[in-house]
Amino acid sequence: MTEAAGRHMAAEIDEQPDLFAGLLAERAAIQRVGERIAEHRPRFALLAARGSSDHAALYAKYLIEVLLNLPVGLVSPSTTTLYGAEPDLDGVLLLTISQSGGSPDLLAVTESGRKRGALTVAVTNTADSPINAAAELSVDVRAGQERAVAATKTYSTTLLALHLLVDAVRGGDGxxxxxxPELARATLDDSADAVEEAVRRYRFAERMVTTGRGYSLATALEASLKLAETSYLAARAYSGADLLHGPVAAVDADTAVLALCGGGRGGDSMREVLDAVAERGADICAIGSAAGNCTARHRIPLPPCPEELAPVLEILPIQRLALGLARTRGLDPDQPRGLNKVTKTR
Known part of the structure; x- marks a missing residue:
């Protein structure tokens, strides 16, 4: 497969540092939304999302619980669309995260939540979307049109927008x-050779496990999705803690493991996990600023940054890995079979 395959995905991966700079330059708009949320003093937060946006929502869950000390739940849209549940949402912050802003079930959740007393906030890449119109407040992630089916730049800019939003709620200025942006460019440039080596190592892999803890659990989940939808790889994501509670029994010398090993408490807690996985003969690729401190056969080191921002950088070499694996397997990641850019569910 030639480099023409996946050209949109490749271009959109490379755009991300500039998009981060643009989003930061316009963060005053996000700041105003954060200030409005702070004025409401929510007692609880609910997050509604699907697909890659669901992984961004998990990242937001960690941000809100750790940085704002608010309890957070993940919405099951079918409780609204299939079962007609109508819980009291007075005093609740409802964040709906959707790249397209057009999913019918998330629209229904947003409309229903607003009627039932929630402060509704849409986080999307489509300013004129139905979900934005339904929500009281909105945040534009400013990624521009994404032509590849697999989400890359919309995912990472959503992470950054969520970080800026939560930081604004706690009184920060971003x-x-x-x-x-500079760290992202350095990540893409400096990891290129290590990513190419990972492509060579795993081009024939049939099973892969992705794992991380803390903020990086979202990265593990998104990595699994990217590998599955672009390379049709049987990839499963686990929390490092959950991996040791049973699934490790299925790990052996034929298993490739992508492990997120950043600085901070989440990365520190992965060392024991990877020691156990290594004992079973798995081929471990450690990704992160602390990759050199983890048991692994291959490493993709990343520049250090605050732990709560690490997922924005971690996903960049993984997107490149997914692109490279798809190409070496003769696939076009811009046109994965059976997938469309916008998935409509109820």
């Missing part, structure tokens, strides 16, 4: 993320 300065923690000020250096992210």
């Amino acid at each position: 300065s923690t993320a000020a250096g992210l």
